[in-house]
Amino acid sequence: MSVSPVAPSAGVSDAPGEAASPQHPQQHPQQHPQQLEPLLLDIEGMKCAGCVRAVERRLLEQPGVRQASVNLLTRTAWVDMDPGLAALAPEQRSRPLEQALAGLGFTARPRASDSQPLSRGERRRERSWWQLWRRLVVAMLLLTVSALGHFGLVAPTLWRGPGGLVLTAEWFHALVATAALLGPGRPILVNGVRVALAGMPSMDTLVGLGVGSAYLASLVGLLRPQSGWPCFFNEPVMLLGFVLLGRFLEERARFRTGRALEDLAGLQPDTALLLVGEGPPRQVRVGGLRPGDRVRLLPGDRVPVDGRVLEGESALDVSALTGEPLPLQATAGSELAAGSLNLEAPLVLEVQRSGSDSAVARIIRLVEQAQSRKAPIQGLTDRVAGRFTLLVLGLALATFLFWWLWGTSLWPQVLHLQHQGSGHAGHGVFGVSADTPFSLALQLAIAVLVVACPCALGLATPTVMTVSSGLAARSGLLFRGGDVIEMASRLQTVLFDKTGTLTVGRPMVTVVEPAPGASAEQLLQVAASLEASTRHPLAHALLQEVTARRLPLLDANDCRTEAGAGVAGTLAGQVCRVGRLSWAAADAGAPWQQRQAALEAGGASVLAVAQAGRLLGLVAVQDAPRPDAEGVLAQLRQLGFRLGLLSGDRHEPVLQLATALGLRPDELGWELRPEQKLERIVAARSAGPVAMVGDGINDAPALAAADLGIAVGTGTQIAQDSAELVVMGDRLEGIVLALRLARRTMAKVRQNLVWAFGYNLIVLPIAAGVLLPGFGVLLDPPLAALLMALSSITVVLNALLLQDGRVRASERRGA
Numbered sequence: 001m002s003v004s005p006v007a008p009s010a011g012v013s014d015a016p017g018e019a020a021s022p023q024h025p026q027q028h029p030q031q032h033p034q035q036l037e038p039l040l041l042d043i044e045g046m047k048c049a050g051c052v053r054a055v056e057r058r059l060l061e062q063p064g065v066r067q068a069s070v071n072l073l074t075r076t077a078w079v080d081m082d083p084g085l086a087a088l089a090p091e092q093r094s095r096p097l098e099q100a101l102a103g104l105g106f107t108a109r110p111r112a113s114d115s116q117p118l119s120r121g122e123r124r125r126e127r128s129w130w131q132l133w134r135r136l137v138v139a140m141l142l143l144t145v146s147a148l149g150h151f152g153l154v155a156p157t158l159w160r161g162p163g164g165l166v167l168t169a170e171w172f173h174a175l176v177a178t179a180a181l182l183g184p185g186r187p188i189l190v191n192g193v194r195v196a197l198a199g200m201p202s203m204d205t206l207v208g209l210g211v212g213s214a215y216l217a218s219l220v221g222l223l224r225p226q227s228g229w230p231c232f233f234n235e236p237v238m239l240l241g242f243v244l245l246g247r248f249l250e251e252r253a254r255f256r257t258g259r260a261l262e263d264l265a266g267l268q269p270d271t272a273l274l275l276v277g278e279g280p281p282r283q284v285r286v287g288g289l290r291p292g293d294r295v296r297l298l299p300g301d302r303v304p305v306d307g308r309v310l311e312g313e314s315a316l317d318v319s320a321l322t323g324e325p326l327p328l329q330a331t332a333g334s335e336l337a338a339g340s341l342n343l344e345a346p347l348v349l350e351v352q353r354s355g356s357d358s359a360v361a362r363i364i365r366l367v368e369q370a371q372s373r374k375a376p377i378q379g380l381t382d383r384v385a386g387r388f389t390l391l392v393l394g395l396a397l398a399t400f401l402f403w404w405l406w407g408t409s410l411w412p413q414v415l416h417l418q419h420q421g422s423g424h425a426g427h428g429v430f431g432v433s434a435d436t437p438f439s440l441a442l443q444l445a446i447a448v449l450v451v452a453c454p455c456a457l458g459l460a461t462p463t464v465m466t467v468s469s470g471l472a473a474r475s476g477l478l479f480r481g482g483d484v485i486e487m488a489s490r491l492q493t494v495l496f497d498k499t500g501t502l503t504v505g506r507p508m509v510t511v512v513e514p515a516p517g518a519s520a521e522q523l524l525q526v527a528a529s530l531e532a533s534t535r536h537p538l539a540h541a542l543l544q545e546v547t548a549r550r551l552p553l554l555d556a557n558d559c560r561t562e563a564g565a566g567v568a569g570t571l572a573g574q575v576c577r578v579g580r581l582s583w584a585a586a587d588a589g590a591p592w593q594q595r596q597a598a599l600e601a602g603g604a605s606v607l608a609v610a611q612a613g614r615l616l617g618l619v620a621v622q623d624a625p626r627p628d629a630e631g632v633l634a635q636l637r638q639l640g641f642r643l644g645l646l647s648g649d650r651h652e653p654v655l656q657l658a659t660a661l662g663l664r665p666d667e668l669g670w671e672l673r674p675e676q677k678l679e680r681i682v683a684a685r686s687a688g689p690v691a692m693v694g695d696g697i698n699d700a701p702a703l704a705a706a707d708l709g710i711a712v713g714t715g716t717q718i719a720q721d722s723a724e725l726v727v728m729g730d731r732l733e734g735i736v737l738a739l740r741l742a743r744r745t746m747a748k749v750r751q752n753l754v755w756a757f758g759y760n761l762i763v764l765p766i767a768a769g770v771l772l773p774g775f776g777v778l779l780d781p782p783l784a785a786l787l788m789a790l791s792s793i794t795v796v797l798n799a800l801l802l803q804d805g806r807v808r809a810s811e812r813r814g815a
Contacts, residue, residue: 037090038078038079038080038081039077039078039079039081039090039093039094039097039110040076040077040078040079040110040111040368041076041077041079041094041097041098041108041109041110041111042075042076042108042109042110042111043055043070043075043076043077043101043106043107043108044075044106044107044108045105045106045107045191046070046072046075046106047191047202047203047204047247048072048202048203048204048389048458049072049388049457049458049459050195050200050201050202050203050205050388050389050458051072051106051195051202051203051204051458052070052071052072052458053200054104054195054198054200054202055068055070055077055101055104055106056068056069056070056077057200058100058101058103058104059077059079059097059100059101061100062096062097062100063096064081064082064084064085064093065079065080065081065082065097066080066081066082067079067080068080071462071466072458072459072462073459073462073463073466074368074462074466076111076368077108079097081093090110091110094108094110098110103198104194104195104198104200105190105191105194105195111368132244132247132248132251133248135183135184135187135244136184136241136244136245136248138183138184139180139183139184139185139237139240139241139244139245140241140244140245142176142179142180142183142184142237142241143180143237143238143240143241145176146173146176146177146233146234146237146238147234147238170222170231170233171222173231173233173234174218174219174222174231174233176233176234176237177215177218177233177234177236177237178215180236180237180240180241181211181212181215181236181240184240184244185211185236185240188204188207188208188211188240188243189204189208189211189212191204191208192204192205192206192207192208192209193205193208201389201390201393202389203389205389205393206389206392206393206449206450206452207239207243207449207450209393209396209449210236210239210446210447210449210450210781211236211239211240212236213442213445213446213449214232214235214236214239214442214443214446214781215233215236217232217439217442218231218232218233218235218236232443235443235446235781235782238781238782238785239446239450239781239782239785242782242785242786242789243450243785243788243789245789247789265360265364267302267320267321267338267339267360268286268302268304268305268338268339268355268358268360268361269286269301269302269304270285270286271283271284271285271286271304272284272285272286272289272295272304272305273295273296273297273298274289274293274294274295275293275294275295275296275348281295281296286304286305286355287354287355287356289304289305289351289354289355290351290354291351291352291353291354292350292351293350293351294310294348294349294350294351295307295348295349295351296346296347296348296349297342297346297347297348297349298342298346299314299342299343299344299345299346300341300342300343301341301342302338302339302340302341302342303316303336303337303338303339303340303341303342303349304338304355305338305349305351305352305353305354305355305358306335306336306337306338306351306352306353306357306358306359307335307336307349307350307351307352308333308334308335308336308349308350308352309330309331309332309333309334309335309336309347309348309349310332310348310349310350311332311347311348312330312332312345312346312347312348313329313330313331313332313345313347314329314330314342314343314344314345314346314347315327315328315329315330315343315344316328316330316336316340316341316342316343317340317341317343318337318340318341318729320339320340320341320474321337321339321340321359321360321363321476321728321729327343328340330347335352336349337358337359337360338355338358338359338360338361339358339359339360363473363478366478366480366726367469367470367473367478376483376486377461377486377746377749377753384457388452388457388760389452392448392449392452392764393449395448395764395768396445396446396448396449397445398768399441399444399445399448399767399768399769400441400442400444400445401441402441403437403440403441403444403445403769404437404438404440404441404442405437407437407440407441407769408437408440409437410773411772411773413773414440414769414772414773414776415436415437415440443780443781444767444768444769444772444778446781446784447767447768447779447780447781447784448764448767448768448784450781450784450785450788451763451764451767451779451784451785451787451788452760452764452788456752456755456756456759456760456791456792456794456795457753457756457757457760459752459792459795459796460749460752460753460755460756460795461482461749461752461753462482463752463795463796463799464745464748464749464752464798464799464802465482465485465745465749466799467799467800467802467803468485468741468742468744468745468748468802469482469485471741471802471803472738472741475734475737475741476727476728476729476731476734477725477726477727477728477734477737477738477741478725478726478728479724479725479738479742480723480724480725480726481724484708484724484725485742485745485746486742486746487689487707487708487724488691488708488725488738488739488742489739489742489743489745489746490688490689491641491688491689491690491691491707491708491739492641492642492687492688492689492690493641493642493643493644493684493685493687493688493689493690493691494636494641494642494643494644494690494691494693494735494739495643495644495645495646495680495681495684495690495691495692495693495702495706496643496644496645496646496692496693496694497645497646497647497692497693497694497695497699497702498645498646498647498648498649498653498654498657499623499647499649499695500694500695500712501693501694501695501699501712501732502625502626502629502645502657502661502732503623503624503625503626503629503657504623504624504625504626505623505695506540506541506623507538507540507541507605507621507622507623508541508544508545508621508622508623508624509524509541509542509544509545509619509620509621510604510620510621510622510624511599511604511618511619511620512524512545512617512618512619512620513595513617513618513619513620514616514617515592515614515615515616515617518616518617520617521549521551522616523609523616523617523619524542524545524546524549524551524619525546525551525552525553525554526554526571526576526578526609526611526616527542527578527607527609527619528542528543528545528546528551528553529553529554529555529556529569529571530556530559530567530568530569530571530576530577530578531543531567531578532553532556533556533559533567533569534559534561534567536561536567538605538607538621541621542607542619542621554571554572555571555572556569556570556571556576557569557570557571558570562579562583564580565579565580565583566578566579566580566583566584566607566608567579571611574611574612575611575612575613576609576610576611576612577608577609577610578607578608578609578610579607579608580608581593581596581606581608581618583608584608584609584610584615585608585610585613585614585615587613588608588615592608592615592618595618596608596618599618599620601652601656602622602652602656603622603650603652603653603656603657604620604621604622605620605621605622606618606619606620606621607619607620607621623653625657625660625661626730626731626732628731628732628733629661629732630660630661630662631733632732632733632735632736633661633662633663634662635733635736636735636736636739639736639739639740641739642684642687643663643667644667644668644669644680644684645657645658645663645667645668645669646669646672646677646680646681646692646702647668647669647670647671647672648670648671648672648673648677649670649671650670650671651670651671654668654670655668655670674701674702677701677702678701678702678705681702681705681706682705685707689707689708690706690707690708691706691707691708691709691710691725692705692706692708692709692710693710693711693712693735694709694710694711694712694723695711695712699711703723708724708725709723709724709725710723710724710725710726710727710735710738711723711725711726711727712727712730712732712734712735725738741802744802745802748798748799748801748802751798752795752798752799755791755794755795755798756791756795759787759791763779763784763787766779767779767784
């Protein structure tokens, strides 16, 4: 990529801020101005990608819905509503959607954006573990009873006496199967029928058909023995047991994928010590705190809400929010974000934002919304999975008809193979029997219904995206959706703003050169004491420097500002000046004038300091590069990215910064107006997707125009910015970590999709009996249920490999 310089434009500067007025550009096609806060719905009852497709279709059919994105893993729906509904209350906008989904058998409820963030324990209790566990226990007890009776049929000497006769009686197995269907299997059957009647069959429909057909065929064989139909009541019991076991294990694995969000919620304590009058602090719930309240923070406590320090000094660990490894030194006036850990001494805080508006709460909402927004690659899998159920139903019907009408005639030996080694006529190892073509055809059709797994397809992408966004949040990186992660993995070019992005963003003292006979401390004291009475932008840099050196300010009198020259005043009865060299010390020699010119050529603002007409020396003030900027740019080059710098500042400071950071002249743009920055971004897009990195405040037009806007800034403010990727804290290395993570994330997504598609391409033909004539291989329904469960668990566990701590550590080091 080549970012060539442009002709200078008068009056445009980027230090400390660009003078040109930002003009709102044409939004990139991927950007949608959010005039109405999207709804986030919690949805219960989704089991597979077919459910996801059904929910999305029903939501998009509702008036006022522009976009809908459903996440199977987190069971949430992100709904973008028409701005014309802004006059309605949130509950009025969500009620029609809840009613529409209720017609499909799904329970939906809005997640209020202003609600108190739930604690880790409350979030865990909200999950349906107890319900799943109870159904699983009942199903496994029934499966055990059924298996004991089945073993009695295989080995008649195993059970003796009246109890053995009951366990091996077909009517007893019929009662066990009935209890299994009406108990733990009832939700599956009811939901499967409901969505099928709505024209949107799901995984529950497939399992329900398999279980129901086995039960009904066995019931006919029991009630009408002359029909010759087999009785295998133990098969629906085993199917339900293995399906529920798989779902329970899958739910446990899913919980691990959302653990990062739980950890974030756990950063905000449930209680705080409220100071009321002169009495002792009172313990109150964090949700009851309001702006203006005072709270006491003890060593070892986490900051309960965003607040400002009134009393005390201490070090705080902010790594959980920003990823910053070094502690933050807090003094009176410092602003602290909720979730920071107090390490040393007690503090008194004034509440600035309540719990629901705190930094932790905003981050949690951003992560939740990100996990609900899909990556484009997921759209393909959802469309395939939505039609996959119908394909499986057709394949199961074809399998049944083929083996019933033609298969056993073409290969009569398949029935003989079924009895070899069974030990008892009509019963195989898993309770499978195939005495007739009908029974074999039925069992193979059931295996096809059960082994199919749109769950793996539906989970392949959202599990990885959820793990990735949670992992990023723990590292101080906020992706605003799966689509953002996918775009980040495809980037070819990364462009940077200068001020506040590659530089610190505020003037700092970079050079102190005292004259012979003067000291650096005397030079800084005189300059800061005079500038303390002004509002000049360079005054803050001088005051910051003397504070860092623990130098006291001197008493200054009669301070006055000379326009275009500097500041004059009296210190200890002597007239002192700070400003232009020719004004502060008119008799300064040529060497000092040359030194001033050299410093200014490097982009610094130079102040001359004189006392009683004698030059004390020069102080250079400059917006210094970020300490990690050079290393970050080098790592991005190693990753193969094209780089560029777009700035509104003058040529000399831009070139000076580029030289220090290793950027080439053809990668620079200076004195650029906002519209010229947009032109550069569009031109760079010809080589592939482009990211624009800015401070997230002054660079909104460029961030919006790029394929990926990356904002760098402090956590309490940047969470409200509109960039697609937010790097919290004051470190650029988070950009490298985010782009590496995005690439690894998409690699995991591709692995999961290969597994999910490959699994179905392999096991479906086997379940249909392709290997039965030539190899005698039969995939019976119980084994099919186990394989179906394992396929879903596999994609979840593969997603969890993203949480390898050794990989994250190496990425932080730039390995």
